[in-house]
Amino acid sequence: MxxxxxxxxxxxxxxxxxxxxxxxxxxxxxxxxxxxxxxxxxxxxxxxxxxxxxxxxxxxxxxxxxxxxxxxxxxxxxxxxxxxxxxxxxxxxxxxxxxxxxxxxxxxxxxxxxxxxxxxxxxxxxxxxxxxxxxxxxxxxxxxxxxxxxxxxxxxxxxxxxxxxxxAPRQARVQRTTRETSIRVEVDLDRAAEPRIATGLAFFDHMLEQIGKHGGFALAIQAEGDLHIDEHHTVEDTALALGQALREALGDKRGIGRYGFDGAADDEASGRADVTLPMDETLARAALDFGGRPYLVFDGAFRRERVGDLPTELVPHFFRSLCDAAGLNLHLRVRGENDHHQIEALFKALARALRQALRRRGAELPSTKGTL
Incomplete structure (x- = not known):
């Protein structure tokens, strides 16, 4: 070396x-x-x-x-x-x-x-x-x-x-600008801080805050998009910029946990593998792998067309775009009666899985292939 x-x-x-x-x-x-x-x-x-x-x-x-x-x-x-x-x-x-x-x-x-x-x-x-x-x-x-x-x-x-x-703090700043949106994302994976989010979509801001807060890392997102047309471009491009920032901050991924099973990292000493996150009547599950192969499996359904100012059809699309940009394999499953609870539980479950996967555990590359 x-x-x-x-x-x-x-x-x-x-x-x-x-x-x-x-x-x-x-x-x-x-x-x-x-x-x-x-x-x-x-x-x-x-x-x-x-x-x-x-x-x-x-x-x-x-x-x-x-x-x-x-x-x-x-x-x-x-x-x-x-x-x-x-x-x-x-x-x-x-x-x-x-x-x-x-x-x-x-x-x-x-x-x-x-x-x-x-x-x-x-x-x-x-x-x-x-x-x-x-x-x-x-x-x-x-x-x-x-x-x-x-x-x-x-x-x-x-x-x-x-x-x-x-x-070697794992930090990244990404500016993504198109004719439809201007997105700035900053992450510091080794520092906890209150998230700073402003996308023009209040409920979407609330969900993105869950990623930083429960993921245990500093997250700032500033987005301006063509909301006079609809919400699609803002949500999609924010996910792409966030995924790119995570990928850049991780670098060669040496020392990371790589896999995340939300909640499991906080009780590793006891051997528990609690992979579920409850929110009232809702139960969400998340598992992910920063192995470099983007793939989303989403198992859930919503009854409402919108929650607040966020179309529910864009929820799985956000996760899919995030996977594409971050090189992330993500499995999500949710069951519940209240769509607000379902969506928030999904974002929190993702965040807890990220917390585990991003945690530093040494200097080795977690792969038998020698690259991620």
Whole structure:
């Protein structure tokens, strides 16, 4: 398996930068807040570290090598004592006016990483405190994080960077625009939040809220459609956009439960497999598989033409469109007397099944084929 690299600046990123911009004495050595626990999280997640730093005029009379070497060696010793070792330390000694390709944002010192096939550049990243560090990341083709400082701005802190890289939040934003609708969907599968839904159809909003609330993930949907014609395009395109967002957020699907049987995940220790969801006189069942083969089996019937502003004929159509876009195999069954209860129970059952299937359980791919 290829290794992701965290390229990291030194002054202002690993250690605090003094007013004179030179850490040439031991008493100037101060570590940036939270840097060590954050890097330990990344180390445990399989990351390796490469330091990339510009040291203007290092080795000149104004910045003697001996003044730099002692504090720098102590910094490395402190990191090593905590279990953090740098794969390589890349130091450019030039001045900005020289315009050398080895000076950040130039990538001259790091070109060999572009040729190293054991490096996972797609996952690699750069952390620094200056805009030049972000430019370096862009030139290298990796993700850039600018650490928040009073002097240079930035929006990240070390705990946030560790979360973004080690936990790899499964997020997606999908914008689907046609002549009939404009749909925006945002999902974060690793964060619970109150759903934010606005489609222009109040009962449909209420049903979509069930997916986020009982699915246990952050869901935001904003839809504008040709409701002056009818509800079909809005419902269908919302389902397609939501399915696409789920598929994109899951990525290669490593570590997911894959299968969902609504309610079963919450009582796995007891061995129960409660696959039903009641709502008054209604009983709904849901089972799903994120195996990549879209298929819907829908067993249910409605007595009313509409519930609120949602045509009941669009309920199975929503689920079918969701399956098509998400690559989802979904089985739904419902029995009841009240159509409102039946529809709401179906959405809640789907949500509980999603909660189980999307839950992270490790790093393995849940398939004997090697792909999903």
């Amino acid at each position: 290829s290794t992701p690299i965290l390229f990291v600046d030194r002054d202002g990123t690993l250690i605090e930068e003094p007013d004179d911009f030179q850490i040439d004495a031991y008493e100037k050595l101060r570590f940036v807040r939270d840097v060590i626990p954050a890097m330990l999280r990344l180390r445990d997640a399989g990351w390796e570290f490469v330091m990339v730093t510009n040291q203007d005029g290092l080795g000149t009379e104004a910045y003697p090598e001996a003044a730099f070497a002692g504090p720098h060696a102590l910094m490395l010793q402190v990191f090593e004592s905590q279990g953090i070792v740098f794969r390589e330390v890349l130091i450019d000694r030039s001045f900005a006016a020289e315009g050398l390709p080895t000076r950040k944002p130039g990538i001259g010192l790091a070109l060999h990483y572009l040729r190293d096939r054991s490096i996972d550049l797609a996952r690699s990243a750069m952390v620094g405190d200056r805009e030049t560090d972000l430019q370096f990341a862009a030139n290298l083709g990796v993700r850039g994080f600018q650490l928040r400082t009073e002097q240079f701005g930035g929006e990240w802190d070390w705990p946030g960077i560790a979360h973004a890289l080690a936990d």
